[in-house]
Amino acid sequence: MKSTVETLDDNRVKLSVEVDEETFDVAVDAAFKRIAKEVRMPGFRPGKAPRRLLEAQFGSAVGREEALREAMPEYYAQAVIEHDVDVVAPPEIEITGGQEDGPVQFDAVVEIRPSVSAAGYDGLRVEIPNPVASAEEIDEQIDNLRRNFAELSVVERAAADEDHVTIDIEAIHGDEPVPGLTTTDYDYLLGSGAVVPEIDENLRGATAGDEVEFSADHPDPEEEEPLQFSITVKEVKEAVLPDLDDEFAKANSEFETVEDLRADMADRMNTMRIQQANMAVQQNTAEALAALVTDEIPESMIENEINARIQDLVQRLQQQGMDVGAYLDAVGQTAETLAAEFREPAEQAVKVDLALRSVADLQGLVPDDDRIDEVIAEMAGPSGQDPDELKGRLAEVGQISALRSDLAKQAAMEWLTDNVELVDEDGEAIDREALEFPARGAEEDSEEEE
Incomplete structure (x- = not known):
């Protein structure tokens, strides 16, 4: 098989492939064997009729047509691997010769991953x-x-946020009291925003004995008629916190002093915040990088990413024993609205992918063959495979280039996260040492000697 590649416009290339008669005849022979399983020939068991009889019965064109249908994708894939073409969409194939006899020739025009x-x-x-x-x-x-x-x-004062207000409350919808919103001696935490915000708005500044009436939108968006509230304030209480001293620490924590309690609280909070900050470095750097890409992104790449995300969701639902249709009904979506919801993150993911490749090229982070060999050896190690054999299998299916790209993108992201300027919500610079978890000293076990 011979093939050439020609660069076209609009991120496309044309692969021209020629398959010699001897090679293609192997595909034709396989085609007739498949045909033999589908037809009945007197004197032969299914699948055992020889090719010459099938050709005499149905004509050679039938086998050739079947061979073209089955073998064309394989020939195309071989040409893609041979020329290391980074395709992002199905090809448009035109057979230019060999439909009836002679070498098979075809052109495949395909969209490739663009540089941005x-x-x-x-x-x-x-x-x-x-x-x-x-x-x-x-x-x-x-x-x-x-x-x-x-x-x-x-307290004998106006109610304020964080006060506990004892109220009698009645809510009317239409002409009927609303269950759960009509009760007496209810302890309401002011500022909690429970039920509807209008409750807090009308209770702020109220004192014992006040009666307030107001209307509010129904919490259910499908209900158009508002709720009518009547509330009587019976008592206002404030929460009196216990003194913060060593006695409090001893009684309500595992620590002996407030200082130790505060230090433990700080450690716990900082550990959580360091985790959150490190996750944000990765995510926010990717988002900032995607925002730099102004080139037009091929629609095929966005569609591929949307489909991959939908397929991932389907697999996760199936693993949990859930029906996809039932899930969509439960969340009030259709396949179309789900795809639309995935579109924006899919487009951003494609931009990040393309931008990372660009950074890797510009920073010289694309791994060389020696690094590829090292990684393949690491991949082969746990299973005891021979690295050369594994490399050969990866090469056969065109995965060496994919591995090189993945390593390049990983290196590019590491370079970016090491070099971006980090600031907090107030725009203040963040010391990178603050992103490191504090080293914990080795704990020494003390045992009494008997």
């Missing part, structure tokens, strides 16, 4: 959550612990 510009990638500024909890945030967490042990005290 990611100008400015070396000056990205990425916002992430601050990995270090502030003193105010630590105090708030400790106050949340104190609130668990707060006592309620009646």
Whole structure:
């Protein structure tokens, strides 16, 4: 088989393939064997009729046509691998010779992955959550612990957020009381936003003995008629937090002092925030990189990514024993709306893919053959495979280029995350050392000698 590749416009190439008669005859012979299984010939068991009799009965063109249908994709795939063509869409194939006899010739025009510009990638500024909890945030967490042990005290003043207000409440929809929203002596936490925000708006500033009436939109968006509320304020209580001292720490935690309690709270919060910040570095860097891509993205690549995401969802649902149709009904979606929902993240993923390839090229991060051999050896190691044999199999199916691209993109992302400017929500620079988890000292076990 011989093939050539010609670059066209609009991110396309044309593969011209010629398959010699001897090679194609193998495909024709296989085609007649398949045909033999489908027909009955007197004196022969199914599948055993010889090719010459089938040709005499049906004509040689039948086998040739079947061979073209079955073998063409294989010939095309071989040409793609031979020329390392990075295809992103199905080809348009035109047979140019050999339909009746002689060598088979065809042209395949196919869309390839484009190169894009990611100008400015070396000056990205990425916002992430601050990995270090502030003193105010630590105090708030400790106050949340104190609130668990707060006592309620009646106050003679206007109600404010975080007060507990004892109320009689009645909600009418149409002419009927609303179950669950009509009760007496209900303890309502002001500022909680429970049910509808209008409750908080009307209770702020109210005092014991006040009666308020107001209307509010129904929480159910399908209900057009509003709710009518009548509320009587019976009592206002404030939460009195226990003193923050060593006695509180001893009684309500595993620590002996407030200082130790605060230090543990800070450690826990910082550990969580460091995890969140590191995840944000990856995600937000990718988003910032995608925003640099202004080139037009091939629709075929976006569609491929959407389909891959849908297929991944389908597989996960099937693993959980869920029917895809039932899932779509439960979430109020159709296949079309689901695809539309996936479109924006799919387009961003394609932009990230293309931009990372560009960065890898510009920064010289594409791995050489020696690095490829190292990675293949690492892949072969756990299963005891021979690295050369594994490499040969990967090459046969055109996966060496895919492996090289994956390693290049991984290196590009590592380069970016190491070099972007990191700032917090206030635009303040973040020290990269703050993203590292603190080293924990080795714990020494002390045992009493007997």
